[in-house]
Amino acid sequence: MHFRNWWLSEELASTINTLTNLYQQHLNPHDFNDCLSFDNYIIYKGLSIWLEVASMFVMRYGLSPPISFKLFLGLVGVMAVQMSILLIGMHFHLAVLYIYRSVWIVNRELLTLANQLRMWNIRSSPRVQELHCLYSRLLGLSNRLGALYDYQMTLFMISLLSVNILSIFYMIVYCISLKKILTFALAINFIQALAINLMDFWLSIAVCDLAERQGRATSAILKLFNDIPELEVDLDRSINDFALFCCHRRLRFNHCGLFYVHNAMGFRMIVACVLYLIYLVQFDYMNL
Numbered sequence: 090m091h092f093r094n095w096w097l098s099e100e101l102a103s104t105i106n107t108l109t110n111l112y113q114q115h116l117n118p119h120d121f122n123d124c125l126s127f128d129n130y131i132i133y134k135g136l137s138i139w140l141e142v143a144s145m146f147v148m149r150y151g152l153s154p155p156i157s158f159k160l161f162l163g164l165v166g167v168m169a170v171q172m173s174i175l176l177i178g179m180h181f182h183l184a185v186l187y188i189y190r191s192v193w194i195v196n197r198e199l200l201t202l203a204n205q206l207r208m209w210n211i212r213s214s215p216r217v218q219e220l221h222c223l224y225s226r227l228l229g230l231s232n233r234l235g236a237l238y239d240y241q242m243t244l245f246m247i248s249l250l251s252v253n254i255l256s257i258f259y260m261i262v263y264c265i266s267l268k269k270i271l272t273f274a275l276a277i278n279f280i281q282a283l284a285i286n287l288m289d290f291w292l293s294i295a296v297c298d299l300a301e302r303q304g305r306a307t308s309a310i311l312k313l314f315n316d317i318p319e320l321e322v323d324l325d326r327s328i329n330d331f332a333l334f335c336c337h338r339r340l341r342f343n344h345c346g347l348f349y350v351h352n353a354m355g356f357r358m359i360v361a362c363v364l365y366l367i368y369l370v371q372f373d374y375m376n377l
Contacts, residue, residue: 097237104233108187111230115223116194123197127190130296134182137289138175142168144285148278178245178289181238182296185342188231189300192340195220195227196306203313206320217324221331224307228340231300239344242293249290250362253283258369266373294355297342301351304340308332 149164198220260279263269311332314320320328342350 093240100233101237104230104237105184108184108230108234111223111226112187112191116191124190124193126299127186127193130186130292130299131183133292134179134296137285137292138172138179140285141175141289142172144282145171148282174245174248175289177238177241178293181234181242182293184234184238185231185296185300188227188234188340189296189303191227192224192300192303192307195224196303196310199307199310200313203310203317206314206317217327217331221327221334224331225334225338228304228338231340231342235342235344239346242350243344243347246290246293246358249286250358253286253290254362254366254369256283257366258373261370262373291355294350294352294358297350298352298355301339301341301349304335307340308335311335 145168146164198216202216256279260271264271311328314328344350348354
């Protein structure tokens with residue numbers, strides 16, 4: 090994961106700089122106060138990172154007697170590695186959120202323009218073509234970011250799901266096969282770690298779904314222009330070109346060419362994990 094980030098660091102820096110410049114030149118003057126999802130998901134992601142680190146610390150100290158200084162240093166090293174992996178996921182999370190907010194601004198501009206054309210009886214506007222160009226560049230940047238982070242995010246999600254499956258399985262073995270008593274402290278530590286991992290996994294899914302839904306909203310907003318009569322030929326052509334572009338090139342995030350990331354796929358992943366857990370229990374049935 091870190092090797093791929095280092096190997097593609099130059100291209101990654103170029104993509105992030107392009108997104109930042111695009112944001113500063115075309116989108117920075119706009120009002121972002123109504124884009125609450127952007128702020129909420131940043132807070133959620135920051136909270137999930139701190140909860141992941143705190144969860145590991147609590148599990149290590151909550152289930153063990155006092156440890157030596159050397160073991161403490163080892164724990165700090167493991168937590169540093171975990172933090173670096175979580176920060177890679179956060180970088181992708183933030184990049185997707187900035188693309189989401191950029192598309193959100195484009196949609197709001199289109200909606201405002203549609204209302205102006207309808208209410209003020211305006212029949213021409215060069216702004217549609219400018220927004221089309223901006224949307225096209227945002228879509229290209231989203232594809233580049235998806236290609237740069239696909240392996241890292243796939244490994245990140247696989248690790249979260251694998252930890253959840255194995256932890257539940259070993260907890261079943263601990264309570265049934267070994268006939269150990271599940272104490273209250275052990276149950277609380279297990280539940281909080283499982284819940285935080287699921288929260289972090291679902292955030293990585295939900296942020297991509299948020300951007301994808303905003304991309305679908307662009308097509309819906311462009312349909313509003315069909316209700317405006319007697320548009321200028323150039324404006325009508327620009328709207329049709331924009332609509333065709335949105336139909337053929339959608340804002341979606343594909344990881345490793347295997348799957349598109351959205352809520353439905355996240356739900357199928359969780360169902361697959363439950364089925365895999367059932368398979369593990371059945372495979373080890375004679376030992377339970």
